[in-house]
Amino acid sequence: MSVRIEKVPYGGWDNCYRIYNDEIELIVTSDVGPRIIRYGFIGKENVLCEKADQMGKTGGDEWRIYGGHRLWHSPEDKVRTYFPDNEAVDVKIIQNGIRISQPAETTTMIKKDMEITVKDKGTDVYINHILTNCNLWDIELAAWALTVVAPGGLEVVPQETLDTGLLPNRMISLWPYTDMNDKRVRWGSKYIFLAHDSKAKKAFKIGISNTDGWAAYFNRNNMFVKKFSPKEDMLYPDYGGSMYETYTCDFMTEMETLSPLVLLGPKEKIEHEELWQLFDNIAPPKDEKEMDKIAKEYITG
Numbered sequence: 373m374s375v376r377i378e379k380v381p382y383g384g385w386d387n388c389y390r391i392y393n394d395e396i397e398l399i400v401t402s403d404v405g406p407r408i409i410r411y412g413f414i415g416k417e418n419v420l421c422e423k424a425d426q427m428g429k430t431g432g433d434e435w436r437i438y439g440g441h442r443l444w445h446s447p448e449d450k451v452r453t454y455f456p457d458n459e460a461v462d463v464k465i466i467q468n469g470i471r472i473s474q475p476a477e478t479t480t481m482i483k484k485d486m487e488i489t490v491k492d493k494g495t496d497v498y499i500n501h502i503l504t505n506c507n508l509w510d511i512e513l514a515a516w517a518l519t520v521v522a523p524g525g526l527e528v529v530p531q532e533t534l535d536t537g538l539l540p541n542r543m544i545s546l547w548p549y550t551d552m553n554d555k556r557v558r559w560g561s562k563y564i565f566l567a568h569d570s571k572a573k574k575a576f577k578i579g580i581s582n583t584d585g586w587a588a589y590f591n592r593n594n595m596f597v598k599k600f601s602p603k604e605d606m607l608y609p610d611y612g613g614s615m616y617e618t619y620t621c622d623f624m625t626e627m628e629t630l631s632p633l634v635l636l637g638p639k640e641k642i643e644h645e646e647l648w649q650l651f652d653n654i655a656p657p658k659d660e661k662e663m664d665k666i667a668k669e670y671i672t673g
Contacts, residue, residue: 375468375490383409384428389463389470391488396495396650398488401440403430405461406472406486409440411497411596413652419589419596421520421624431458437520439624443484443501444516446609446630452480468492476506482513497648505636514609515631515644519598520624525591526656527566527618527625528663530584543613545579556620560660566618568625575621579614586671587616587627590656597671598627599647606632 373394382388385403392398392414399410411419421439429436435454444453455477462473469489476483485502501515521527532542546552554576558565564580583604589596602615609630610617617628631644651670657663 374492377465377470383422385409385430387460391469391490393490393492393494395493396490396497398490398497400463400470400472400488401438402461402463402472404438404458405442406474406484407438407440407442407457408486408488408499409438411441411648411650413495413594413650416594416652417592418522419591419594419650421522423623429458430460432456434458439520441499441517441519443486443503444518445480445482445503445513446516446633447514455479457484469498476504480511481506482511495648495650499646499648501644501646502641503636504641505638508638510635510637512633512635513642514633515642516609517600517629517644517646519627521589521596521627522591523568523570523624525568525589525625527568527587527589527620527627528657529564529566529580529582529587529616529618530667531560531562531564532581532583533562534583543581543611545610545614545617547577549575550577562660563663566620566625568620570622572620573622575619577617577619579610579617581608581613582616584672585615587618587629588666588671589625589627590654593653593655595651595654595666595670597649597651598629599649599671600629601645603632608632 378390380390382399387402389400401407423439426436426438435456464471471487474484483504487500489498501517534541556567583602585602586599619626
């Protein structure tokens, strides 16, 4: 079956777009956004988190997380970053998907677009994140794609393994609230394992130089994989090398990929692409040896 697109109500929003094939479906909001609020196997649970007390809401000046997948610009700033995406967005049907467009933010004059497409078969989803500078002057930023995944899972992020001799081969960014002894995180030699815990109220966040270009999340006997294309010779936000960041709190875990920092002139844009994949009947790995097998079979080939 080819990809189909239909307008449907979902989660209290009347004007959502369902993009689906025989295996998977996405739900994209148009009453607020740009936002992907659902990704999963048809008839199965949502891979993405849904913030129950915010579902269906629109309007207002307060930023809401809602859940799902969103586009920001980095570095993070209390004023610049948290522009409310509570208003309707434009939707254009394209081949195998849609393009959703938010008007330029009134506080930053940065315009956000997402092009979301699905393959005819399988679980592959391609998301192109686009930021356009609508100012009359240059601005420096990075595209920042954040996926809020459902609680209860285990995230696995690869560590750098390149032998650089006497030079360092990886970096890590830590936030003021990050506790390296946090029981949710396990620092392996090849991978970082981060378990979600709904009883843990304190937030935890790290940024790393993920040149492998992927991260995985195991939940409900499924494995969700985010892939992106890191640029090793360019400067990234948050100490220069945070290609991938992850955040967790009591109600969700966030998987975040970033583009390099760029200086955008007026009317210039930056694009940042992700590939999503979903695999069923895969249990979370107990150790790095099991993760090696999973990565080789399903992620890296």
